[in-house]
Amino acid sequence: MTAYSVTRLTWRAPALAAGLCVAATAAAMAQQGGEARPSAVATLVIWMPFILEGFVLNLVMSVLAMAIATVTGVILGFMQISPSRIVRVPAKLITHLFRNSPWLVILFAIMFLIPFQIRLPGGDTVMIPDWVKATIGFALPVMANISEILRGAVASIPSGQWESAESLAFTRIQTLRYVILPQCIRRMMPPWMNWYALLTLMTPMAAILGVNEALGNTQAAMEAAGARPELLIPFYLFLMTIFFVFIYPISLYTRRLERRFATGS
Amino acid sequence: MTPSENWTPDQPIVALRDVHKSFGTFEVLKGIDLTVMKGEVVCIIGPSGSGKSTLIRTINGLTPVTRGSVQVEGQEVHDGNLDKLALRRKVGIVFQQYNLFPHRTVLQNVMMAPLLVLRENRKEVEARARELLAKVQLHGKENAYPAELSGGQQQRVAIARSLCMRPDVMLFDEVTAALDPETVGEVLLTIKQLAADGMTCILVTHEMGFAREISDRVYFTDAGRICESGPPASLFDNPQDPRTQEFLSKVL
Secondary structure (H helix, E strand, O other), rough: HHHHHHHHHHHHHHHHHHHHHHHHHHHHHOOOOOOOOOOOHHHHHHHHHHHHHHHHHHHHHHHHHHHHHHHHHHHHHHHOOOOOOOHHHHHHHHHHHHOOOOOOHHHHHHHHOOOOOEEOOOOOOEEEEEEHHHHHHHHHHHHHHHHHHHHHHHHHHEEEEHHHHHOOOOOOOHHHHHHHHHHHHHHHHHHHHHHHHHHHHHHHHHHHHHHOHHHHHHHEEEEHOOOHHHHHHHHHHHHHHHHHHHHHHHHHHHHHHHHHHHOOO | OOOOOOOOOOOEEEEEEEEEEEEEEEEEEEEEEEEEOOOEEEEEEEOOOHHHHHHHHHHHOOOOOEEEEEEEEEEOOOOOOOHHHHHHHHHEEEEOOOOOOOOOOOHHHHHHHHHOOOOOOOHHHHHHHHHHHHHOOOOOOOOOOOHHHHHHHHHHHHHHHHHHOOEEEEEEOOOOOOOOHHHHHHHHHHHHHHOOOOEEEEEEEEOOHHHHHHHHHEEEEEOOOEEEEEEHHHHHHOOOOHHHHHHHHHHO
């Protein structure tokens, strides 16, 4: 029964997206009216490699940001459950600050707080490209959320696990490392993947700051092709389709994982 | 933990003196005195909420006491300077809810603590773990995961896991309370064998027949106090305290 509904979901949504794409293309072609200029679709085809090149940067930013967010988020999460107040309180502050700030505000703050170049001790200067700054800007809110996910996962482990590990003379670190964390990873996978999908969907915000990623390149391409209004729908639909094709399998898999963990098998 | 210099095996291996424990303003233990000699089997019985579980948990330091003294092999348990990990190598505990590690197999559950805590040789630990699993009648289940076992089987794994640390004292905190009636017997049998081997056992239990059969001494607790203690025959057949009489008349 559930398997059936999953299959249906899987096929219905992409089919819908593809249908929309075809319809919009047809509409765009109908607007043409035999002019000498290349059709909107032909224009799109010409610019596709340029847009896809931008999308590669979206992927690079999302993967890098997720790596940074995972490492720092896990460290922060551990600090949040530390028995020591001095460790715990700052971790909670940082976590709550970045969890409850708008992403765009964090992005702007990072953009203007990090210098565009740094001087190394040797006297050389290193430029920090905008996309690197944007990556850090995306990593911070995700880091805060991963910190919370870790804290929540640890809290969800029954206290009996701590007690039996303690009774077997495990140290706190051993208990975390060998008993608690392995059980947490399972529970953390679905939300972690969710945040990766969200993060990837947020990366076009970097276009506002002049990073040449997919959205920025799409806009630049339309501008270069004469900024004709009939380009808008095919170009943006193409852009959405790229993200959709990449993200949708991830969310499907996340949902399947969630269901599997919910039934406890 | 090396035994205290003054301690000799003819002295109590576990000694509680005037132990008080409060959770907030609620006093759970109101002055408990209890001594256990090496090799003795002691059962603590009494109505729910009388502080039995809290009492047994003070012995391995899981529950800190508010006042009084708990000594194991002559060493004060609730002394800030005591090496708690050393104490826990000497005192094993088995819980009502088994608390096995669900992500590890039966064999790994049993081997983990000696490998990680005692840093013993893997081959020796594995041989000992297999031997213990055979002893608790779980031969062939070494590679199963806890979720694949019945409650009674899981509880016997928990016992083997504790024993693999080679403790001097075993604590059992209502270990059959969460089990299906048909698996209670196999767990009690395991404990009985352990007692016959000379292990010092302290049990909190609701199994009156078992307590009577296995114990050298039975303690009846009510409302945070020990009302009465004695050899099982006299306590069960000829209770002196009115609360003991009332309790036994209800449960027997």
